[in-house]
Amino acid sequence: MYRRSLIGLAVALSAGAVLAQSYPNKPVRLVVPFAPGGTTDIIARVMADPLSRALGQPVVVENKSGGGGIVGAAETAKATPDGYALGIATVSTTAANPAINTKTPYNPLTDFTPIINIAATPNIIAVHPSFAAKDYASFLSAVKKAPGQYSFASSGTGGIAHLQMELYKNLSGTFITHIPYRGSGPALNDTVAGQVPIIFDNLPSALAFIKENRLVPIVVAAPERIAALPQVPTFKEVGLEPVNRMAYYGIVGPKGLPKEVVDKINAAVRKSLEDPAVRKRIEDTGAFVVANTPEQFGAQIKAEFETYKRVVEQQKLRLD
Known part of the structure; x- marks a missing residue:
């Protein structure tokens, strides 16, 4: 039995080596x-x-x-x-x-x-330019004053954007309605179009819209402030380090x-x-x-x- 196992292992290793040579x-x-x-x-x-x-x-x-x-x-x-x-x-x-x-x-x-x-x-919370708040303190004040009246877009239910935002909501004592999409692209399109006021997204896909002033950055999940967005604080800076992932x-x-x-x-x-x-x-x-x-x-x-x-x-x- 032991010998058969060794032979099987040798055959598997040999097959892997042959596959790798032609791969x-x-x-x-x-x-x-x-x-x-x-x-x-x-x-x-x-x-x-x-x-x-x-x-x-x-x-x-x-x-x-x-x-x-x-x-x-x-x-x-x-x-x-x-x-x-x-x-x-x-x-x-x-x-x-x-x-x-x-x-x-x-x-x-x-x-x-x-x-x-x-x-x-990094991940980032950004808002449509029509949103009244343009910095983190104002953003937090706005969503706290109107629980459930604002919604946020994400790349999909159960994704990192969804769960990180839910963690943010719990730790910040806010209630913002989740609008899931089939990916970051569609979520960004609707937020840039003003159909959803807030988005939690990955920075690479949102950055172009931020640079074009079609989205306003609020707070970022990163080890330190991003060079391209020096005015935007990290979640750690605003007292929410567990969200800083x-x-x-x-x-x-x-x-x-x-x-x-x-x-x-x-x-x-x-x-x-x-x-x-x-x-x-x-x-x-x-x-x-x-x-x-x-x-x-x-x-x-x-x-x-x-x-x-x-x-x-x-x-x-x-x-x-």
Whole structure:
């Protein structure tokens, strides 16, 4: 029995090595679990061309939105573990949504193979220019005076924007109605159009609208003030440090992805991020390049999932 197990292990390792030697010999799909226009989509498309060059095969970005990222993430989890079906993993898909949604069709800790965290991004509360408040103190005063009368847009129910805003509401003693969308892009479109007065979003997707004065930044979740927005305080500065959490954007595959393939993809992403032009495109969005190991990214996913499980339990959050 023991000898058969050793033989099986040797065969599996050999198969993984053979796969890695020929990998990739056809296009690689990279699923973005949100609609076009949001930060997840931006990061994926910035990486697609340089990653294609590093791997020697086209990396094709596909948007599979729905369920606050669950639909696209579930597709990656169910894919064949051969390295040709990868997905962009976010805090929403691997931590926040699974923490609040008991019907999530995958386990974020066991159904994916972590490969690399590409970048981390600040999150931000911003308002339409017609909103009376233009700074944090005025914003807090306005929403406190009118509980339930204001609404905020997010990229989807159970996503990081939703849960972080719910945490903010609980800690700040405010009540703002949640309006979920099928991704950051549609949420931004309606907020910029004035159909929703407030948005909680990732900075990279919101920054262009802020620079064009089509959105007004109020408070940001980041280790320190953002160079592009020096007048905007962090959540820590306004006394709400638990809300001061950044998002991540990494690449995962389905469980069982051979280590040799994981290492090859990790190395290709790192090589892509060595290009100053690629790093600049990412950093110009307000994101920070991370480029860590598969083990480090797996530890990040675990820590974030456990954090949001505690948030859900402590704040007694549930899906409607």
